[in-house]
Amino acid sequence: MKKLIPLILGLGLASIVIAQGNKPTIDYSAPPNATFTAEEVTVSGNGYTLAGTLLLPRNSKRRLPAVITITGSGQQTRDEPIPFPNLEKYRPMRQIAEALASRGIAVLRVDDRGVGGSGGRDTLMTATSSSFADDVRAEVAYLRTRSEIDPKRIALVGHSEGGMIAPMVAASDPQIAAIVSMAGDGKRGDLISKEQLEDALAPLNLPPETANQERAKQAAIIQAVQSGADLSNYPAEVRLPWIKEFWTYDPLTTIRKVRQPILILQGALDQQIRAEQAGMLERAAREAGNKDVTKQVFPNLNHLFLPAKTGSFSEYSTLATSVIGDDVLKVMGDWLVVKLKAKP
Structure with a gap:
């Protein structure tokens, strides 16, 4: 399930990634005096429809390049808010979309399946990251039907799990023009969960014996899931197909298959996807022969690409800034303008 990436503790499953529920009335229209329009659209595929917003730069005399944004873990609406x-x-995702649209790039962002205006809620219990990649493929197919969009200049921008999904889609579709991975996974999920457990245990100052018990509980659950053991006595969350794929999927295997230009963005203080994983993605892609790989690590930014002191999840409720910095948007925008040959 595109649910909460779990952190296994003694008390069960604790989330370190936010799930965002539905909000009934949200204004997705373009800001006043914007150089782009905002069109409400529906994308069909996989037995349900996805609701989204397509930003289209005004007054273009030629077909436009386009970007599809892909949210991170959790049942997210198209803007990827957190509560x-x-x-x-x-x-x-709204901030990114509007920044790119102002530079001549059309942007499609959608509510995840089963959330907001999108259908498919009955599929969530069996969905995996691969399933959500299929949703992105449906979005790509939709953009290719739009007369305003150049089908050969469509890129993907994914955050967190979205940064893992973007390479899945690009590896299977050579017509994708480029991908941007923002804090995307660079390790198998079980290894990430173990790191996240260590980060959670560190400030608790537990006795060594107690901390080791927590590690053992996590290791036992991961082993049971990976081996296909009977999970009937385990928490419901670990019986989800999403969890098994997360704990067995190696993102480096996929990134090695991506031949399109790749931009890897990372916050140096990220404690959900440690900054070292950006380097792992870069090395894997380059070693596989991709010569167009760019990496940028931003100091003092956390997993949300917001300024932070420690980067820990517990710090989120005290963060003073709630918008992505212009430096992140500029690096991404400059790179995409070049790769997609966009004209403001």
């Missing part, structure tokens, strides 16, 4: 009062304005 902290201090981060009420955190809408990274």
